[in-house]
Amino acid sequence: MLDEKEAKDLLNFLKLDMRPDLKGQATEYILGLTGNKDGCKYLGTKPALLKAVLALTRDPSVAVVKDCYHTLINLSADPVAHQALIKEANVLPPLLHNLLDPGYIFADQICTILTNLSRNKETCREVLRAIQDEGVGLAQIVEVFCTEGYNEKASLHYLGPLLSNLTQLPEARSFILDKDRCVIQRLLPFTQYESSAVKRGGVVGTLRNCCFDYSCHEWLLSDAVDILPFLLLPLAGPEELSEEENEGLPVDLQYLPEDKRREKDPDIRNMLIETLLLLTSTKAGRQILKKKNVYPIMREFHKWEKEPDVMVSCEKLVQVLIGDEPETGMENLMEVNIPEDVEKKFQALDVEEQKQIEKEREELLKSEAEEKAEAGSSEAKRECSGEALAR
Amino acid sequence: MASQTQNEPDDDCMDEFMDKFTTQKYKGGFNEKTWEEEFEKVPMFMKKAPEVIDPVKNPELACLQSIIFSDDTPLEEQATTYKNEGNDYFKEKKYKQAIASYSEGLKKKCGDTELNAVLHTNRAAAQFHLGNFRSALNDALAAKKLKPDHQKAIIRGALCLVELKKYSEAISWCDEGLRADPKEKKLLELRLQADQLRRAWERDARKSKLKEKKKQCEEAALLKAIKDRKIKLFAPAKAQRRSSDDEEDEEGVSGALAELSLDGISSENATGARVFLDESGSLNWPVLFLYPECGQTDFISAFHEGTRFLDHLTVMFSEELPPWDTERKYRPQDLQLYFADEEREEVYQVNPEHTLLEVLKHDRYFIKAGTANFIVLVKGSSFCKEFLSDKKVHRLKRTT
DSSP states (O other), X not given: OOOHHHHHHHHHHSSTTSOHHHHHHHHHHHHHHTTSHHHHHHHHTOHHHHHHHHHGGGOSOHHHHXXXXXXXXXXXXXXXXXXXXIIXXXXXXXXXXXXXXXXXTTHHHHHHHHHHHTSSHHHHHHHHHHHHHTTOHHHHHHHHHHSTTSSSSOOOTTHHHHHHHHTTSHHHHHHHTOTTSOSHHHHGGGGGOTTOHHHHHHHHHHHHHHTTOGGGHHHHHSTTTOHHHHHHGGGOOSOOOOHHHHHHSOGGGTTOOTTOOOOSOHHXXXXXXXXXXXXXXXXXXXXXXXXXXXXXXXXXXXXXXXXXXXHHHHHXXXXXXXXXXXXXXXXXXXXXOOOHHHHHHHXXXXXXXXXHHXXXXXXXXXXXXXXXXXXXXXXXXXXXXXXXXXX | OOOOOTTOOSHXXXXXXXXXXXXXXXXXXXXXXXXXXXXXXXXXXXXSOOSSOOTTTOHHHHHHXXXXXXXXXXXXXXXXXHHHHHHHHHHTTOHHHHHHHHHHHHHTXXXXXXXXXXXXXXXXXXXXXXXXXXXXXXXXXXXXXXXXXXXXXXXXXXXXXXXXXXXXXXXXXXXXXXXXXXXXXXXXXXXXHHHHHHHHHHHHHHHXXXXXXXXXXXXXXXXXXXXXXXXXXXXXXXXXXXXXXXXXXXXXXOGGGTTSXXXXXXXXXTTXXXXXXXXXXXXXXXXXXXXXXXXXXXXXXXXXTTSBHHHHHHHHHSSSXXXXXXXXXXXXXXXXXXXXXXXXXXXXXXXXTSBHHHHHTSTTOEEETXXXXXXXXETTOHHHHHHHHTSEEEOOOOOO
């Protein structure tokens, strides 16, 4: 990488009072370094450079600040630099303070950095601790998340995935699931937030993580929270159900208009179904889902769905909904002990299933490509009949 | 009372005063018989204050009142007194008086924002209990403006908004209050309630929209079926004018069917029966049979278009002849059916072996007021000859 002298020179150029053109070149250079793994690794050993970059986020030139933030984003994407960023360069406090400034132009970049940092569990703990220690608090983050137009210059959609990452920690989950507060209830409507798949995905990820704690399933499914409709609405379509089926559904799912569209993103659809599956792990949960007519919704969904892995998840859910109750002792699917040989068999089956899904996905892509080619070729035929087809 | 020299306000004077009672009776006491009433009049011992204080009957009370409400006392004190007065009325559920007291307190315009916020909030509560939700909301808003963190004002405002069915606003008020105190139980409960009500209301809106749309579809299908069969509807001139004005409104069907309006098929018959399209896609009409000879009618509310007249007539006149048929001559095989072309004042004979649809398709047949009318006469009767004598009659062609 750089030798000692070069590193020292570079550090010199990364000062607030440096000539703008040199400063600009220096920040561009560092950004270039972060483009590959070696560069990131190198910078992870140079906390002085990182501190300089952080300091330059206060530079009056927007171009310089932008490069600095992009540098930090790239570095945060690679765990190799995490410790240096957090411990030695101490990036979290200034980042968090600027995050909540409603006029801060680079708030979105900060969200991305924090989301990257919180991906793996260790650094996530640091991020959560900083949130609590720096007087920011999870409550404020949720508040800002739920406030449309909080920052005119930044969408703050990446607060969604940030929350989702934070909820891999039990402390974050217990705040979101606090029965004496109104936190999770405020997040629920965002499963249908049309303007951003990132925000939607973040919320659904958060809800899925929260559902790993099966002790609060009954509360989540009760009127106090009523999580079920918000998980089902993105999966429900405009198909007309019979009056009888409608009346048995949760209120929010009754009489949906004919322009109702399902969730566009297949990964989010899959996460929603995974969350529903988690809710079926207790007997009480299964009974509630059966009683509230989840099956007709999933039935229509299955007819509509094309992605193989989402269909598989859907089938698993449907199986639980229409299948018999498991034997006594096995009612809580999360607590069942699976013997080792059976576990191995399941793993082998999973591998098989995965192969099958891959195959089907390839076939799907192939047939879609063929369709496009056919459509293209038939049009070309119209234009230049009989001659060689244009592409 | 015993006179007292002003220059001797000391124990001797007091002793002298007291000694008098050993010899003279005290004159200023209560009357033995009416002592309870008189007791009630002494301000200190009153159980209940009179609604209106009459300075003549209750001089002591009037005096006290003028002290309390004197213009000399500072405004805050006066306002506080009114507040307390209002609170007392409130406890006794006398909400109108409570409101009056609070209003007086606010009129003082004392500079104490906290006090004024409380006056507004309390008045809001009193208004709320009288069912004046808008006024209550205005007071809650005023209180909140003075003191944005006044939780009671926020709770009251949210309660009003729920009563006024403004659920989304109620929820955002609750959220505002919860920002200050995230665990405030009343706000949590209220938010939950408002949210549930809002979602139920949205469902009701969706349900009625769907029903409305379905109804419109059915109406359109019905009018199309009639038009496809080329059946003509005769709407009275008044209604036609009305319907041309209504052509622009959303309930009207598409341009192509504009000349057919619902007025043409809405019926004026007593039962309100109307033509409808059944599950097999057939029209069923309300049909009126007229028996001008006897001044009688028979009404069939749903005559399937594929049924022959003869089938109905056989059923109507088979077993028992109607009581008005005094001559016992209305037998199915002797009946003749006609319909009137009112425009041309002509009459057409109807073949009873034809179905309703075949007759309705006749190019001189018009459905009037949503009901198909037919005249029934007895073949060869004198009434029949007379009835048809002054009209042009189009008879059925005989098959030989």
